[in-house]
Amino acid sequence: MTLNQFIYLVSRPLGSLKLARFLSRNHPKILMYHRITDKPDGEGVSADQFRNHLKIIKKDFRPMTLRDLLTADEHGNVPKNAIVITFDDGYSDFADVAFPILKSEGVPATLFITAGFVNGDIWLWPDKIKYLVSVCSQEDLTRIGSLTQNTVVGVDKKKNWNSICDYCITLDNKKIENFINDMAVATGVQFPKEPPDIYKAVSWSKLREFVESGLDIGNHSLTHPILTKLDEYELIEEINKSRELIKNNLSIDPSVFCYPNGKVSDFDDSVKSKLELLGYKYGVVAFPGENPLENRFEIRRYSADSSHSLFLKTVYGLKYISMVIKNKSPNLVNK
Template sequence: MRLLSPGKGDARLSILIYHRVLPARDPLFPGEVDAQDFERQMRLVQSSFNIIPLADAVRALRNKTLPPRAACITFDDGYADNAEVALPILRRLGIPATFFIATGFLDGGRMWNDTVIELVRAAPGPLLDLEAVGFGRIDVASILQRQQAISSLIGKLKYLPLQERQDRIDAMCDHASLSLPDKLMMTSGQVRELHGAGMEIGGHTVNHPILARLDAKAARREIAEGKEALEGIIGAPVRLFAYPNGKPARDYLAEHVGIVRELGFDAAVSTAWGATASDPDLYQLPRFTPWDQGANKFLLRMGRNLLKRAERV
């Protein structure tokens, strides 16, 4: 790893993304990390990389003083299990992390994709009848069929305009008449807890829209209001941002990079795979998620990512 990421002028920064850290394995999503997996992965990264706060990495990239094998840990969206499950592990291991939070779902909200997931999970089966709202009758007799149903519904909804997507989801919920969980996301108190524990809090808009599907005024409002809300919660500046969904040229455009810079953020991260090389764009820092279960394959994936040049707009 030292050969692949020697530091300073030849720096390469690895930034990992997580979303949820479950207390126990979820049969519907067996690949999602639970507490045991997450701690094992953090120990692996700690054994081969220098894990530093993302804000420190940004300053070091600007000054060309990044240490060898530098890595950062980040979380997206603002799930309650980040505070309940991940934070104790991070504190025990002495690992800093950055949490990018969509403020519109705090304190009892639920992200649209989780509504789809929990709707399919709660369906009694063997069929989920969504014909009245345009999605037909969906087989949910087995775990595999439920996984396929979730993937299909999310794929159909993801790139709809924000209001149309929410209207379709509301119609699905009204039609299905199922009880869904309302404590998946953080409370404002948990955001303050993370900040008080020395973790970084970053902006991630209000409603997690695909910025490329909004007009410039609406995109600016989403980014600015999310930043303002978080600063009100933690009583400190929010200087880092994550583009929702985060694919360059598909989910965000050059104009959104400009908006983030104009609003006073120091840096922003995408979800383009790769490592930050010697010519960084601090407003398009790449991130990735190594999914391998075995230790050797996990670290090999980390090494391969160091060699990949990331896409950007």
């Protein structure tokens, strides 16, 4: 049992959630979602779970957009128990499922869009792999020599997808593209020109409608590459072309950039310096920290888990308390 689980199990009957909320009141929680589904076998967090998340957030926290949180931080007046909902990528289910729920519950949100994906120029590469795995048999996959050398190929399609994606993340961006093409040739799979509905992006027209209703928009790159594996010219293309698409289609000049994948290995000082040079004020990652706003080019986020107990631990601050205890930090009693 982890320390976090122990704290939660022992103290919850004693009102631990309210206590944790109080102790973490000066620690803004920025939540990261990707997909919301209204189908039993769909991708991501279910619509019912998401609506329940919002009801909890409305009841006990101060929901706001990331832009408003960052502005408040600039002026030194971040509200207590601030919480932000962010989405990455810009799948069509954001328009079909997530935004209608956000609107009906009156909760603001920030969406980081992969501009080339929204523009209809690309599939996201993990979706290409998922599509290929879904239509292939295990026998088909074992015909790919490099795949069988680097991944475990079994009967579980989800595990195969995760394993292949983990392998691809070790490659540079061009090699990922070549590897996926090689898999398609070896298995005889032909990718449709446009992504199937399950992998489609939200449209610009829908985004314009949502922006008018208060949706906050940030940049998530042009093609969702691993930024640290780009040369300088490619990095500038990813940052600038995506920004131009957003400006031209939404009349917004985003000042916040969300690093694709968002792990420690996905950005570095060179990437951060280039963002600042090109006029960005903030960079957003995909992992939490005790002081989420301390480094403006490493704004920290929590993954919004579909597990109800893990969601409660995140939003009420038990994960934060666990971090503080683990790091022996004084933050728990500050302010």
